[in-house]
Amino acid sequence: MRKLWMALAVALALFTVTAAAADVSGVWKAQMPGRDGQTREVTFNFKQSGDTLTGTTSGFRGADVQISEGKVSGDEISFAVVREFQGNSMKMLYKGKVAGDEIQFRMQREGGEQVREFTAKKGS
Numbered sequence: 001m002r003k004l005w006m007a008l009a010v011a012l013a014l015f016t017v018t019a020a021a022a023d024v025s026g027v028w029k030a031q032m033p034g035r036d037g038q039t040r041e042v043t044f045n046f047k048q049s050g051d052t053l054t055g056t057t058s059g060f061r062g063a064d065v066q067i068s069e070g071k072v073s074g075d076e077i078s079f080a081v082v083r084e085f086q087g088n089s090m091k092m093l094y095k096g097k098v099a100g101d102e103i104q105f106r107m108q109r110e111g112g113e114q115v116r117e118f119t120a121k122k123g124s
Contacts, residue, residue, distance in 0.1 A: 022075045022098035024048055030105065030120035044120060048072055053079055067094075077103065080110075096120070 025048045031039040045064075046055040053070025070079035075098045083090050091110040096103040101122040108115045 022072060022077070024053065024072065024077055024098060024103070027123055028103060028120040029123045030118050032107075032118050033116050042120075046070075053077055057081055059083070075099070 024046045026046060028044040028046065030042050030044070032042045033039050041058075043058040044055065044067075045057075046053060046067075048054075051072050053067070053072050055067050055070070056064040057067060059065045065081055065083060067079040067081055071077065077094075077096045077098065079094050081092045081094065083092065092107055093110055094105055094107050096105040103120045105118050105120060106115050107118070
């Protein structure tokens with residue numbers, strides 16, 4: 001009988017952890033700070049399957065860009081976006097913490113030191 005209770009407790013704990021994981025599927029919008037001090041609206045269109053995150057983000061010149069290396073772990077997400085600019089590739093790394101209908105993001109160029117912080121809100 002004790003083994004049954006232990007098995008139920010473990011199953012309940014696993015279910016609770018799974019239920020607590022954020023579901024970020026959908027459209028999110030943010031005002032992202034730029035190098036020149038001005039902000040621009042960025043749209044993220046996320047698709048989540050378990051702990052895998054895919055989707056797109058709006059590009060600087062209007063074309064959507066695929067996200068890569070997307071992961072969801074509890075209320076934290078991370079992904080990368082590779083942008084082409086004047087013949088050069090730049091990999092931007094995003095890390096976010098989900099709280100309800102907001103994601104607090106930190107974005108950094110791979111190998112760079114400057115971090116930009118912004119908030120995305122779930123929208124349509």
